[in-house]
Amino acid sequence: MSEENIAQPALLRTRPWHNIYKCFLSLKGYTMIRKLKSGQYRIYSRKIDPKTRKRKNLGTFDSLEAAQKHEREIQYFKHP
Structure with missing residues (x-):
């Protein structure tokens, strides 16, 4: 195996x-991209903030494609 x-x-x-x-x-x-009731998409951090016990809001976007593009940009700069 x-x-x-x-x-x-x-x-x-x-x-x-x-x-x-x-x-x-x-x-x-x-991926941590969630669809909101308004129809927009929001990116949340993967880690939970120990102080607030919630995920950080990393941005809200009108389309899923825009949210995915921004997430790729975040990952690119996080892991050069």
């Missing part, structure tokens, strides 16, 4: 839908 498979729970390694589940996790928890 590869290291990636060892880190995953056994349930995900044995079920055929594990790729869909991993994709769902990446969409819901990894």
Whole structure:
């Protein structure tokens, strides 16, 4: 087994839908772009602020594409 498979729970390694589940996790928890009731998209920091116990607002955008572009820019400057 590869290291990636060892880190995953056994349930995900044995079920055929594990790729869909991993994709769902990446969409819901990894990107931290959420759609607001107003129809706009907001980027939140991945880490929770220990003082406020909330995620920091990193910007609000009119389209999902603009939010994804800004997130890529954030990641580029975070990890040069």
